[in-house]
Amino acid sequence: MGFLTFLSDFGTTDHYVAAVKAKILTLNPEQVIVDISHHVEPFNIAHALHVINSVYQDFPEGTVHLLAVDTHGTKNGRYQAALYKGHYFVCADNGLLSLITENDPRQLVDLPAQPDSSSPCRDIMAPAAVGLANGANMAEVGELAEDMVQRINRQLxxxxxxxxxxxxxxxxxxxxxxxxxxxxxxxxxxxxxxxxxxxxxxxxxxxxxxxxxxxxxxxxxxxxxxxxxxxxxxxxxxxxxxxxxxxxxxxxxxxxxxx
Structure with missing residues (x-):
């Protein structure tokens, strides 16, 4: 069983973080969850990118990173998982994955859609993250994807x-x-x-x-x-x-x- 990290813009004054953790622990009561931060500025992709890039490689390869930032910001309704440099990343298709993986993930899948979900992190992303952390391969959590929303970092x-x-x-x-x-x-x-x-x-x-x-x-x-x-x-x-x-x-x- 691998580590599962959790980064979000949910804050800590409401129940949102606890609801996602409850789902994770329902799926696997022994899952190790490491909170990176829940104080990313709301909807701020650049802030999320800085935080996750600063720390993810400190974790062992095989770690799954659940990135719940701007989770409703995907216009196409997609949620994805990517494998990059030995780490798994699960988030909305809002451009964050393209920045983390520099548009070149080793593997990329679309997660099963649930259009009526009010909490895609809890209902779509968390189950995929738990599956990957417990040894599932990418094909078991989603369908092969060939593209993602792309963003470009400001260049020096x-x-x-x-x-x-x-x-x-x-x-x-x-x-x-x-x-x-x-x-x-x-x-x-x-x-x-x-x-x-x-x-x-x-x-x-x-x-x-x-x-x-x-x-x-x-x-x-x-x-x-x-x-x-x-x-x-x-x-x-x-x-x-x-x-x-x-x-x-x-x-x-x-x-x-x-x-």
Missing amino acids: RLNDHSIIGHVVHVDHYGNLITDISQDSVDAIGHGRPYTIQFNREVIDRVSRRYNQPGEGDCVALFNRQGFLTIGINKGHASELLGMYFDSRVEVHFTPDPAE
Whole structure:
């Protein structure tokens, strides 16, 4: 029996999470359920993508990830399961799967439809997730699918001397996680000094820890997933800097004197 993780935009003040868990435990009382978060912003696919991409590979291969975000947002009424990098993902066909799998899942199936269901996560997605967690193959939980709703991530703007990216997530502490990866900085910079510019601030040093600068000072570091993150030591960077999802962040490299 594999692990089953649960990510949703249901919140925790209502009964929705408990109803889904009740269904899972009815199907298998011994099923291990790991809550990732139930505080994804409602209907926010980008937020869900950031959260699941930050953690799913920490789980063993074979783990099933139940993704209940914008579950009524599928215009075609489809719910799907996908196999990607050894992990199973179950969610509405609302574009999230295309972003997780980069439009290239190893396997993709449509789950059996229940058009009258008021809770597709409970009635359609949860049974498929339990089946996969207990060893069912993809063909046993759905019919082979050849397509899914596709979304495209915002792309970095790169040139010889700069990278322009954006904030993709604001975490609980107010830290600003961007889509600028350390790999992109290394590839464009070739070891050159650089500055990080955002709002009216400029940082010329990348730290290893949030508390490396003085209290109240801005800090830039690469997080565990390798993405540039901006914070304020003992402060809420999003509120204090007036930056939120999609705010612009730039990296500027010092030109080579030989150029």
